Amino acid sequence: MFSMNDKASARQVTILLILDLFGTAALTLPRRAAEFASEDAWMVVIGGVVLALIYGFLITSVATLFPQDSFVEFSGKIVTKPIGMALSLLLMAKLMAGVALEVRVFGEILKQTLLPKTPIEVIIISMLLITAYLIRKGYECRARIAEILVVIVFLPLIFVFLLALFNADFTNLLPMFKTPAPKILEGAYYLGFTFGGLEVMLLATMFLVKPKRAPRVTTTAIIVVGFFNVAVTLITLATFGSMETNKQIWPTMQMMQSVNFPGLFIERQDVLMMSFWILSVFAIVNAGLFFISFIATRMLKSSEHYYLVLPFVPILYFISLIPDNIAQTYEWLDFMNRYFGIIFLFPVPLILLMIAKMRKLGDTVE
């Protein structure tokens, strides 16, 4: 009854999306925002959230026109099969690059904090394999694990943030409103890409028990993650001031380190906090790999989609090892976000939506 159909309830998909969007981006977020706007970094983040809401709206509008299909199918229906296939391949490529780089960044962070001498290959491959183990169990298992993980990840983070509030000097946020508006908009544009995970909603609507709930799911997830991102930025800025935030590669991590747990016996709790980040990254890699194999299955029209997971693991592993060093990794990430990030968030859904409406395709009945 409940668990035979591989579909998930709206609540579960919301949680999945939240975990997907809140990831290693949040570690570098304050720095990126401070690069654009110094003390007004939090406004940049809010701008990013607003943009993300727009992207979410577009994506879900086009996806809910075809509640039982994923992107692979309905893009084919809207703009003819070959173009649809090409688009799907592009999406798959983008997802692959995204996951590979994300896991590489994660490996780098881990090497800096927890495991300095372990070869990064081992870290990456173990994460990918465990993810593959979960994916083979199906979408619904992913949803269930997300429900458990969200508690384990977010509760300690909230706790740390509350404690950090005591250490924070909010006068560091002054002077406010000194950044010119164009800079803020530019920053918001770039920060919108931290919500790049929204692309998966193009594929995931068919997993909902009630696909029409997709817009609400997306909006809730974006607002929750947006709230966290703003909070993280504010607290980091308040703890360090904008210049110091700019200097750290991962200011959030340093902020967690500087929190003073009164009387608690754990020193260097940032190491402990990193472990919760491990779970968060697991959720992201999980989502990415799942949808990659999902697209591949759909394109090949095979019915058993869980066998295609394993071949992608070595591919992703090799891609993630291509950048030579951490600086190059981030440069590639920025490059990818700058030029390709926007494609599936704005133009493609918009065009597909317009064409679909013009050709009167899909379920237009609410």
Place this chain on the structure above:
Amino acid sequence: MKFIKKREKKISKEEFAPHPEDALHDENNKVTGALSTDLDENIERLDILFKDCNDLVKRKFPMGTQQRTNMYIAYIDLMVDRKTIEMSVLDQLILGIRDVPPSAPELKQSLYESMRDGGLATADIKEVDTMDEVTLAILSGDTVLFMDGYAKVIIIATKGWPNRGIQAPETEVVVQGPKEAFSESLRMNTVLIRRRIRDTKLKVKQLQIGTRSRTDIALVYMEDIVRPSILEELEKRLHSIEIDAILESGYIQQLIEDDWNSPFPQIQTTERPDKTASSILEGRIAIVVDNTPFVLIAPAVFASFFQAAEDYYQRWHVMSFVRLIRYVAGFFAAALPGLYIALTTFHPAMIPTPLALAMAGAREAVPFPAVIEVVIMELAFELLREAGIRLPAPIGSTIGIVGGLIIGQAAVEAGIVSPIIVIIVAVTAISSFAIPAISMTNGFRIMKYIIILCSAFLGLYGFWLGVLVLLIHLVSLKSFNIPYMYPYVSCNLNGYNDLKDSIIRVPTFLINKRPLFARADQRIRMKSSPKKK
């Protein structure tokens, strides 16, 4: 030369000779053959079947006013209540019938019917006409009565084998609550359940499983509360078991579980009738198995194993706290040694400095790396546990103290292990005992080693990967189609109601709906509102 001679395997004819009894049994070990009207033929067949069974008591005796008809009675010695036989059967048939005057109207009917209707002074009699049922009855402790000239046999219920009686439960002890436990007799167990639920809708459906053991299994459930699909699925699984003997409910548990590969149980066992009764009222099904005091309850989710009977008899504050402790204990039982290894060997920065220095100092003279130490101590503890179960009571407790304290202390002083390890292992062991269900504890015991391995390999990262593997496995389990981790996942399936009884236990008056196991329209359990202060 003699010793090089090829040896031919001589199969004696005896080993292949058909057993005389085989002719009488079909492939399912059921006795074939009908009864005949000739008493002597029946007696002969019975003798073949029960050849070499010296515990069968049989007697042929004449009956009737003119003492012309022969009757034959048979039962297994000591499996029956002899008083009933002697007073209600033999006394009536042999002596009482002499008081019937020859002109009585009953004698106009057939002798058999008059005997059956009026000659036996007991209520529980049955009439059968196949040899299979006759033999089954004898083997179950009933008495059979043959009559010459009729192909029907009367079975009189006289079960009275020696039994342990109702004793206090050994594995699930409570402070406040009933101290009755199930015993090995099926009927006694169902009676204990019936006493608590006096509703006609409480059904006791019996079947027999096991071709040789013919064990009685009873499914006890509330007809209108249980989900029909779960009941159907359960019956289907039970009927597809083809095994020669069911000696304990554990056999059934493993044969019908959703995933026998998992170290975690998906069916609950209990010794307590009150727990069984409350489960039945939730819409679950109790499987009572003869010859064992452990009753199975299906379906069971992860949270069920952390609920103890006493949770509902005491107040909610303390009981919520205790529940929380149980979950923490579960976590420790699986994860504590791994966490210790990860922290001390990979990330000592996380331990407060004075403690870190003390631990490092204590480990100076120890020859083994921390991982080996932990594994050695854990295995030693498993040994102790196994040994402790088998020791007789007077020696058992002594060994517990000796083993635990003195050997541990001696090991520390000899420099084999460091004292911190002893503490960690002790806490882990104690935590595993805090979990109410033994079957769940066993699951954690296995996972503990996997997590130790992962932590030893990759530190805290490996620890979390190990925990993730454990979580993934748990989350993918199902018990009769209900997600195993319910209500921690999909908690909105029953309107968030089941969260009220998971980690914490909200006050009794707030739990007014039945959990997910029950049928959707039968969810309201309590209609009252809290008393106004």
Place this chain on the structure above:
Amino acid sequence: MIRLSKNRHTYIWFLFLFVVLCTIPLTGCWDKVEMDDRAFVIGMGVDKFEYEKYIEENKEEEETENIKNDRFRVTYTMPNLGMIAGKAGNEEPKFVKTSTDTTLFSTSAIMDARLNKEVYFGHTKIIVFGEDLVKDPHLFRQALDAMERDPQISRRVPLLVAQGQASHVLNTTPDVEPLMGIYIMKVLETAERTVARVIRKDLGEFLEELRVGGRGLLPRITTGKKDVKVGGAAVFKDYTMQGWLGEKEVRSVLFIQGNVKKTQVPVQYEDMYIPYTVTEVKSDLEFSYDGNRLSAKIKIKMEGDILEYELERKPELFKNSTLKKLSSILSAEIEKEVLQTMTKLQKEFKTDAIGMERELRKYQYDIWKQVKDDWDQVFEDMNVSVDVTANIRRIGVSR
């Protein structure tokens, strides 16, 4: 039988995976270091190493090539674990080791080669810099950067500047507590709470201060025969130490920053000295700019008690007039001290080491925009006026 065997495919998959995974641990656990194989560095001291000087001082040593290029001399304090665990044997509670090399962390590599354990900085409690090191901007910047970049050193480690050589500081064994690092850390904590003569700066805070113009303050530590004293501060400009601030001057700095929890200020009243115990300080900075010169007005409000007087002296403390008189004397005295400190900072050191620019930027952004380009000069010319109100609230339990 019900579902006797799972899909064979699954089993083969798992078996393959298992075999592959088994090979990985065979290559070794890379980060696993047993706790007793780690040398916990509790205190670290960094000095500048000059080859010629070293040869001069240690004439019996031969001249060797390989230490010619060394620039850092690092001292490590490590506890004697056996003794801490209560085992008999070596009575020395700690070990102090020194090594030299060209860069900071290659020095610790050399240390690894000499010790039977692996050096570990996760529990480092203090870092002391030698005076000659902080006067050399390149070396100091390199040392700081190394500490910032390395994840093992926590950002909350307090930093200190030694008057003299850092190795002298770490080599001293105080009577009270065997471990030098922990001792100093505790001294800092206590001092911060009870006496306002020392500034506690940890690595993170110091780095934040240094971002603009390399300006900042670090506490000073001096050694006696058997103990150490923490008091006063070193003033930094352009990542180099310019000079020392005495303890009283540090107290003034703390007043300006409003960072005092409790301190004593003795005030001269007629023919005796009375200590004024400050319990709370609030400070406010107000700037004004007339196009030419920046003026700063420092308003300090204090609350405190008088806890020591002279027995049976008249006028008694229990009178409002006495207290008011004492208060005005106090305020004047503190104003003088603060002004003196500011002058020293402005004229002698020419550095805004106390973070006034930040305050200006935060609260009066427009003024800051006008003056930010030449802050050092502006600071030097700044017109400072101090207004202190020292309130006396309580006098103890007798009149």
